[in-house]
Amino acid sequence: MNSFYAANLLVYAGVDIIACLALNLQFGVSGIVNFSFIVFQAVGAYTAAVLSMPPDTAFGYDFQFYFGGYHLAFPLPWIGGAIAGGLLAIPVGFVVLRKLRSDYQAIALLVLSVIANTVITNADKFLNGAAGLALVPAPLSDQFDPNSNGYQFFYVGLTAVCVVVVLVLSSRLVDSPYGRSLRAMREREAAAIAIGKNPVQLKMTVFIVGGVIAGLSGAVLVGFIQFWAPSVWLYPETIILFAAIIVGGRGNNVGAILGALLVPVGFEEVTRLLTNASIGLPPGVIPAMEWVAIGLLIIGFLWFRPDGVRPEQRHVFEDAPMLGDE
């Protein structure tokens, strides 16, 4: 295993962990079926890209069309990506989360994901359409050589810092009285209202916080792969993250991390190995089978182990009486 491959694997793992922590907060803890999750990651990635790239008239970039091109220094593009994810969540949440029942919310968000991808693909002067944005500068690439071994592991370190920050913050949310209110809303919204919870406010907040984290994950990823296009964020990408949460275990961050490692990262690698070993099979069969496997995985887990590999843990308080203490 060469070091580029290792760095690649680790950065993808970090990005998937960040994304799964955000989706777990929305779906696992709060019960919001955000089928447009990948759009928030994409907005973060595009924003980080146009904030770090020079204008599209600059030498070497004039083969593509995009707005902005502010050439900002790191970490501003990442911060901008995170903010953009949160900002997008405001109008989307405002339209989707206030009136609609949760199953219709899921449908509306899925449709939004498809529409957003189609629009960006076809609006070719906006973010360079289907061809996407290329030559996105890697963070601090004006000071270090992004192709060096050292830089690759520096990037892994940056990703790790983001993972740790997101993990600490999301753990504080999930394991707090606020997280308890979110779980109550997930369990039974009508009863949560009856005890004074405002579900629209709770959902909007979680949607925005999740959007910020998703945006950050996109920013981290685009800085590494230095490219972003509609083909990277098709709606099935969201399904993979849902599969990760279901397999890992809903409602807890350990489950979300496990899921991120088992599904997006694990599957990608197994598929790669199988593709290398699949002599005689028509091309494209193994990647197509990956989708079949994702579907089977979701159904299988929901059927046989609905709580995932690492189920949500019961919150037992200090000095809890044991059975028979009465």
Next chain:
Amino acid sequence: MGAAGGTSAAGNSILSAREVHRHFEGLRAVDGVSIEVPLKQITGLIGPNGAGKSTFLAVLAGTLPATAGTIVFDGDDITRLPAYQRARRGLVRTFQLPSEFARLTVLENLLVAAPHNRGDSVFGALMGKRYWMEDERRLVAEARALLKRFGMSAKESDYAGTMSGGQKRLIEIMRALMLHPRVLLLDEPMSGVHPKIVEEIQHYLETLRGEGLTILMVEHELHMVERLCDTVVVMAQGKVIGSGTMATLRKQPEIVDAYLVG
């Protein structure tokens, strides 16, 4: 405790509904209901199936908006107030069907209802455990005292979803009490509950009244209404057809015909 005798206790009432309507398309589920809920009493709301009792309770709690009419709680017009704000003001309802938070423990079901926890906001939560631990400890102690009183201490760490129907009722009542309600709206608190727990719930409700809590209760079991309720309001076809003590109601032939037969 004397009978309040219909609306005559208006001066002493904490919750009043004036000409409240709730229509579903053409159906007048609640059709001009006016009642006064006297302070520190248990008021019963009875009537045949489909009389509009539960709908009326839902309108009082804000679960369903009123089509017309006015609801006054503690001197304030709350007709347009959303349900969660009514709960925060102390007008707290329970549901006809069990409505526990299944994958929260019994203790968490109580804690989640408690107001004034610094950790119950994004900011407070992000500040970390130290910021809200003191509130949490205080509320855990309060919740445990309630659990002890309702004989459910040993169940505090069990998931609420695994409890029996009667225990879920108790959890719901305890959860409502964590909000320090001024008026409790109970929608058939005894339905589907084991007779032994029915006895317990009766006992608890009497104790709560003794402590000064005001309760409005939809209930089918007349002997229970007779035992518990100071005032009884009878509804039929979306309207109030009478109110008073059970003893006085039993003397009114139209009410006996409508509901109290047998």
